[in-house]
Amino acid sequence: MSKLSLAVDIAGLKLRNPVMNAAGVLGMTPLLLKHVYDSGAGAVITKSLGPHPRAGHPNPTLVRVEGGALNAMGLPNPGAEYFVDEIKELKKMGVPVIASFFGGSVQEFVDVAYILTKAGADALELNASCPNVAEEMGMLAADASSLEKVTVAVKDETSLPVFVKLSPNVTNIKIIAKAAEWGGADAITAVNTLKAMSIDINFKRPILANTTGGMSGPAVKPVALRCVWEVAQAVDIPVIGSGGVTTGGDAIEFMLAGASAVEVGTAVMTHGVEVYGQINDGIREYLKENGFSSVKEVVGLAQDS
Ligand code: RRO
Numbered sequence: 001m002s003k004l005s006l007a008v009d010i011a012g013l014k015l016r017n018p019v020m021n022a023a024g025v026l027g028m029t030p031l032l033l034k035h036v037y038d039s040g041a042g043a044v045i046t047k048s049l050g051p052h053p054r055a056g057h058p059n060p061t062l063v064r065v066e067g068g069a070l071n072a073m074g075l076p077n078p079g080a081e082y083f084v085d086e087i088k089e090l091k092k093m094g095v096p097v098i099a100s101f102f103g104g105s106v107q108e109f110v111d112v113a114y115i116l117t118k119a120g121a122d123a124l125e126l127n128a129s130c131p132n133v134a135e136e137m138g139m140l141a142a143d144a145s146s147l148e149k150v151t152v153a154v155k156d157e158t159s160l161p162v163f164v165k166l167s168p169n170v171t172n173i174k175i176i177a178k179a180a181e182w183g184g185a186d187a188i189t190a191v192n193t194l195k196a197m198s199i200d201i202n203f204k205r206p207i208l209a210n211t212t213g214g215m216s217g218p219a220v221k222p223v224a225l226r227c228v229w230e231v232a233q234a235v236d237i238p239v240i241g242s243g244g245v246t247t248g249g250d251a252i253e254f255m256l257a258g259a260s261a262v263e264v265g266t267a268v269m270t271h272g273v274e275v276y277g278q279i280n281d282g283i284r285e286y287l288k289e290n291g292f293s294s295v296k297e298v299v300g301l302a303q304d305s
Pocket of ligand 1: 048071076127129131132
């Protein structure tokens with residue numbers, strides 16, 4: 001039997017394994033991201049970077065809830081220009097870097113894509129789906145035609161693979177995914193967090209200062225899995241799964257639904273940064289036990305009738 005391989009190729013981006021951190025998780029400094037890579041991730045994803053530094057929302061911005069967590073960070077980031085040296089540093093250390101980014105207009109998306117491309121990122125993840133900011137900045141992924149336009153403009157600016165990260169907070173994710181593909185997206189990341197809230201019954205007020213936040217963690221996994229399933233049916237480009245992945249078995253579920261790779265965020269809170277290596281161990285074990293020699297053989301298998 002041939003040697004077992006966890007290596008994947010996502011739209012030309014070759015990675016040693018299919019597990020990455022989700023944007024925003026340990027993504028603020030190169031040292032934290034290097035730690036993610038050393039702990040076993042195949043690539044790292046930066047915090048979503050915008051055209052200007054942003055403080056984000058006031059505290060509380062994070063609350064644990066049953067089955068996961070809610071966050072309303074509000075896109076805090078130092079600005080893309082500041083992160084140029086951080087990306088260069090990571091590249092010097094041999095770490096594959098996917099730069100997550102956003103803008104408040106088509107031009108801002110293009111400007112930030114230009115900065116991050118010049119910085120030497122290996123791929124870009126266009127964040128079209130933050131649930132915690134005003135519509136025009138966050139929920140681009142609710143409007144197929146705007147998303148297509150932004151994707152076209154970004155693809156015109158960069159030669160890097162562009163992954164478009166979608167929201168689960170839409171009626172028909174297939175239409176949105178198709179629009180991103182028409183715009184030239186090289187892959188789809190499905191999905192960002194689920195809009196949610198929590199109330200303190202003693203204070204009789206919402207816990208998050210922003211009132212609502214994005215739900216992540218094991219409780220959203222079935223929703224994210226359904227999104228991956230639908231997106232994989234709608235497009236011919238690779239899909240990256242995100243939402244509640246904690247174990248190798250979870251990652252395999254996403255792959256069977258059609259994901260070529262997965263992003264892991266909230267599990268770091270419960271399992272520490274070692275979770276990246278543990279998930280890879282679980283994937284390897286599954287491949288071995290089921291007679292597969294590569295991750296590719298599993299992708300989309302549950303879709304075959
Ligand atoms: O910073 C945030 O509040 C945030 C972002 Br940019 C995102 O894409 N998803 C999320 O749950 N929180």
